[in-house]
Amino acid sequence: MSAWSVWAMATPEPPHGATLGGALEVVALGCIGVAVLGLLLVEFVFKSRMARSTYRWTLLLGLFVLPGVALLGTTGHMFESMKTVEACQSCHVMNPFVGDMHDPRSATLAARHYRSGAIPDKQCYACHTGYGIFGTVEAKRDGLRHWLLYVTDTWKEPITYKGTYPNANCLACHATAPIFTRVDSHKALGTQLANDEMSCFTCHGLPHPARPTRASTRVTASQ
Amino acid sequence: MPSSDTLTRAAVVLCVVGLLLLLPILSSIRASFVGFYMLGSLLLLVSITLYVVAVVRELRRGGAL
Numbered sequence: 001m002s003a004w005s006v007w008a009m010a011t012p013e014p015p016h017g018a019t020l021g022g023a024l025e026v027v028a029l030g031c032i033g034v035a036v037l038g039l040l041l042v043e044f045v046f047k048s049r050m051a052r053s054t055y056r057w058t059l060l061l062g063l064f065v066l067p068g069v070a071l072l073g074t075t076g077h078m079f080e081s082m083k084t085v086e087a088c089q090s091c092h093v094m095n096p097f098v099g100d101m102h103d104p105r106s107a108t109l110a111a112r113h114y115r116s117g118a119i120p121d122k123q124c125y126a127c128h129t130g131y132g133i134f135g136t137v138e139a140k141r142d143g144l145r146h147w148l149l150y151v152t153d154t155w156k157e158p159i160t161y162k163g164t165y166p167n168a169n170c171l172a173c174h175a176t177a178p179i180f181t182r183v184d185s186h187k188a189l190g191t192q193l194a195n196d197e198m199s200c201f202t203c204h205g206l207p208h209p210a211r212p213t214r215a216s217t218r219v220t221a222s223q
Numbered sequence: 224m225p226s227s228d229t230l231t232r233a234a235v236v237l238c239v240v241g242l243l244l245l246l247p248i249l250s251s252i253r254a255s256f257v258g259f260y261m262l263g264s265l266l267l268l269v270s271i272t273l274y275v276v277a278v279v280r281e282l283r284r285g286g287a288l
Contacts, residue, residue: 028245032243043232063234063274070245
C-alpha cells in the first residue's frame with residue numbers, strides 16, 4: 001500500500017454543504033460590496049445632484065447600517081473559521097502539532113481523534129475550548145493572546161501548556177458515549193474523573209507529542 | 224476645525240478603506256489578515272465618530288438632517 005493511500009485513509013473528508021461561516025461570509029461580502037460602491041458613488045458622483053436630506057439618509061445607511069452588518073458578518077465568519085484546524089495551522093508554530101495529528105502512525109490522543117473522523121475539521125477547537133458557560137470567550141481570549149505572541153515573535157520555545165485541562169472537556173463528548181460507559185474502569189473511576197482527581201491523560205496518553213520528540217516551532221535562518 | 228463636509232468626506236474615505244481591510248479575512252484565515260480585520264474595525268469606528276461629529280455640528284448650526 002502506498003504512502004498516499006495510507007494518508008488518504010487517515011485524513012477524513014472535509015464537511016460538505018452550507019456552513020454558518022460560509023453564510024456569514026456571503027452576507028459580509030454583499031454588504032461590503034454595496035457599501036463601498038454606494039459610498040463612492042454618493043460622495044464623489046451624485047452628491048451635488050442629491051437633496052441634502054437624501055444625501056444624509058443615504059450616508060446613514062452607507063456608514064452605519066451596511067458597515068455594521070458587514071462587521072458583524074465578518075466577525076461571525078472569523079469566529080467560525082478560526083475554529084478550523086486550517087486556521088490553527090496558518091501560524092507555522094502549530095505545524096508540529098497539526099503534523100502529528102495527520103500522521104497515520106501517531107498514537108497521540110489528537111491523532112487518534114483525527115483518524116476517528118468524529119471532529120476532524122474543528123478538532124483543535126473542540127479540545128481547546130472550555131465547556132463551561134464562558135468557554136468560547138476564554139478560547140477566543142487565549143486565541144488573541146496566541147496571535148499577539150505570534151505576530152510580535154515573542155513566544156517562548158518550547159511551547160508549553162500552562163493551564164489545567166479539566167476532564168469535563170473530554171467528558172463533554174464521551175460521558176454518554178457507549179464506548180466510554182461500557183468500560184468498567186470508567187465506571188469505577190467515575191467520581192474521581194468527575195472531580196478531576198484523576199486525569200484522562202493518565203491512562204490515555206498525551207494529547208500531543210512529548211517535547212523531546214517534537215520539532216521546534218521557531219524557524220531559524222539555518223533551517 | 225475642518226468643515227462638516229470635510230469631516231463627512233473623511234468619514235466616507237475611512238469607511239471605504241475600513242471595509243476593504245475586512246475583505247482579506249473573508250478569503251483566508253492568516254495571522255496578518257487578522258491584523259487587517261482589527262485595523263478595518265478601528266477605521267469603521269473612527270469613520271462613524273467623524274460622521275456623528277459632522278452631523279452634530281451641522282445640527283447645532285441650525286441645519287437639518
